[in-house]
Amino acid sequence: MHRKLTVRDLRAGNRARVLRALYFDQPRSRQELAGITGLSQASVSNVVGELINDGVVVEAGQVDSDGGRPRVLLRVNPTFAAVVGVDVGETHVLVEVFDLTLRRLAMATFPMDPGAYPADEVARQVLVGLETCLAEAGVDDVLGVGVGLPGLVEQGVVYTQTVGWHGVPFERMLRAGTDLPLYLDNGANTLGQAESWFGAGRGTDDVVVALIGSGVGASVIAGGVPYRGVSGGAGEWGHTTVALDGRACRCGGAGCLEAYIGAAGVVERYRALEDGVPEEQEAALRALVGSDTPAAREVLAETARFAGLGIGNLINLFNPSLVVLGGWAGLLLGERLLDAIRAEAATHALRRSFEQVSITLCELGPESVALGAATLPVADLLAAGGVKRVPSRIG
Template sequence: MRLRGEAVQVERASHRGVRLRNRSALLTRLFLEGPLTRQELSRRTGLSQPAVSNVVNDLIDDGIVAEAGALESEGGRPSTILRVAPSYGAVAGVDVGETGVRVELFDLGLERLAQSCAPLTAGASPADVADSVLAGLRTVATGHRVLGAGVGVAGIVQQRPEGALVHAQTLGWESVPLESLLRRGTDIPLHLDNGAKTLGQAEMWFGAGRGRRHAVFALIGSGVGAAVVTNGATYRGTSSSAGEWGHTTLMYGGRRCRCGASGCLEAYVGAAAILDRAGSSGAGDEETRLAALVAAASAGDPAARSILDETADYLGAGVADLINLFNPELVVLGGWAGVALAGLLPRVRASAARHALRQPFAQARIELGRLGLDAVALGAATLPMAHLLTTGGRRQ
């Protein structure tokens, strides 16, 4: 038999849970679809207008929601327009690439406030990478209230209560406690994920994938990865390693990949592999040398043109595998090398058409990402933002 005091506690806990869910639902709608009126929020969430008004008033009192003008109405009082308050705080997004670290700070409207970029030396240790990330965070955080930081990194990110581990075989990283290394130097709440998955999240929220339910987002940089979105959610697999598209076998017994296997897709379409196939060993970083290769091809250099045409054919075959396996409505090509190779898109599409099954290929669009070089960092910033929305705007 339940005592009266226990019943009251259960009722209060239930009430708090309902209120938290309502706060989260309203904030999420405002962030992703706003600005909106109270009436629009009621229609889109299914909550009653009194419930919406009560929760919205609390959110305004807390400072996370602000009024943004009024909407003219046909008779009666104008409807107040609401939005998530950009000045409530800031979130940071970190893109840990193989050649550098990009740290960006955004307000809650995800307008960029500050940026820091620093190169990484080849073979940089986990400690060096952590130091570079922390230095970037200190630079962009000055003068701002940072609610959280997301970090997109190459490799498999294994989430654990004591901190995420990174398994990046191509970098020689095995069970690297990167989150713990970062926590030693900052009290900003941290969220780590694979860089391709953060790129995919950014494109789903703000870019080419907006409004789609089934899509694949390919990150092409020094290496190659992908994020698979099915029914609106990122597919992760048993230990979050799903999406290691770059290490699917393109050619049995083919070129040696940095992961140690032979014939991986990455060994043919990753920037490092393209430059190796082109015999490019000149001065400059990978981005500079790949840009020079693209420029040479555009200027009529037959050797450069041949390498890029071959790359487009390989990439199209890899995209066909994604289409055959996942039946997406959309495949998006992004990453810094993906941006540099944008001119290859027609040939990539033609190659995918040759290699994919006709029916799923006819249902799929192959497009370039819309967020450019900022996609991974912006996507990383959505990690603390998503946490804020889920918790109804409660700071960590």
């Protein structure tokens, strides 16, 4: 039985429609918002008045109209509240503070040893970064803290087989050091949301955003909606099998795609063939991409083959109009290998599906997991029509 909508429900829905339209396409006049949302000008004026009174929307100058009075432009108020995005990667913890329009105000990075990944230490680094960045940014009103993590994230509990986390209560661990609203998700999903909102996937309803870092994952967006699976575990692209009885994977399996295109696997292969490879993982991958030795060419050619195979599989499974390759390692590799990856994907994807897809690089850079994590509390605010979750004030 469907619940009957109340006047309060309709007003909240109208606020959400106006605020979302303005957030993604600003500045706009009231008249333009009426055209975008399909609401009457009277309804838009009422909603805008409420949003201005609440401080979430501000006037942003005027524009001449055709023969009439100048139109007042509106925009989302950047200082309404800050948001925090955290990227818990396997080689670092990155914490960033943004204003509401996602302009960066402060950031801090903490290197992590991929071979030693204790959850309590990772949580401590997040909390230290949170305190440091909020103090630097000088903000005391925060919508929430979004955290992008490797592995499956289920109601604040994390399952990351590759680093030995199984049922780690990461949200509870963070809660011991902050009472700010927390939003935890898989890092590939936060990257996918960032690219869908602001990057290569903007305006595209069916897109797969592939993340290649130390590990490998994917965010699948179908019909404009992220596909998450029964418990948020969809998109573990790196643990699809591409070689029976193949290389050992960090998850304990064999032949996983991650063992062939993840930074850890690629660097391990390079070290087996080349002397003098830097110890640090990112430095080693940069050396590989910048080298033209026979060993480097062999490793890069193999990496392109398996990346193309994996992307071909994504195309066959999801029939997207766009595949976006991102992650810090994906961007490094993609700068040199994108054409080879496209060519290999064409040999594995069905012809018609490949004709309909574009394969491109992430536009937002290697820090987009943290940016995407910051969109999680923003999305909550937009859906609520500008009503904050509480508490939001520090202290």
